[in-house]
Amino acid sequence: MNDREKRDEAAFTELFHRLPLEPTPLGFREAVMKRIASTRARSWRWEWVAALIIAVPNLLFLLWTFSESGDDIALAVGGVTNALLGVEEWDASASVYVDGLMLVAIALVGLAALLATHALLAAERSRTLAA
């Protein structure tokens, strides 16, 4: 860019800075915030719904499992703990039997927790950035 072009640029910039800036219309900020709030709620709602759909049946299944075989599980966990602490020998009671269904249920509850955490973090991040 030569000197003349630089001078022209500067002159136009000065001219444009003299143009009156109009204030945003009344209620502009509120309108944006309202639309953002509705967008925000929409985007997080599905994560919460998905988390609930995944978590509730699996938590119910886990609760049912514990209610049905809670004594056995407690006995087994106690046996393992005692064996680890050296109070008792490792024997048949020091073992926990976990079936595949239970593992899947625990994994799905973990997934639901991740979704819920993501929704919470995204909400917080958006609040910070929007402010």
Place this chain on the structure above:
Amino acid sequence: MERYGSRVYNLALRITGDRDAASDCAQEAFIRAYRALGSYDQSLPLRPWLLRIATNTSLNHVQRWHAHEHPVEELPERAEPEELNPEALALRREELGEVLAAMNALPPRYRAALMLRHLNELSYEEIAQALDLPLGTVKTHLHRARAALLGELEQRRERRGS
């Protein structure tokens, strides 16, 4: 929004030439920016990114509602104006209303380029990104836009004088 609301609104206003449309476009720009926050690289400056969104939103609006306007490519190339210097511009500072009116006679892409460069002081590279054009085209656009603006002002002055 507190910091950039006015900038975004005025950019939209100059591109669309309509207050209601500008308000809609500026709102839309903030909503789009909000939705795209996840993909925004926070190490980059926010203002050019936001102005880019506002420019696209406003140009889309103009294209949708003012399809009859001449696209930039079809404009006849104006001759280099005789007086393109600060002194000549200084004479026109009292005629800011005329400048705004003359701006409205320019094609939307010219208006956008002028606003981004001279009001918001974006670099050529940032304007190229905002308008999704090659760097060379942006320089040509700006050169022609300035010449067109001066030409339009000249015509208005002559019409007023006669």
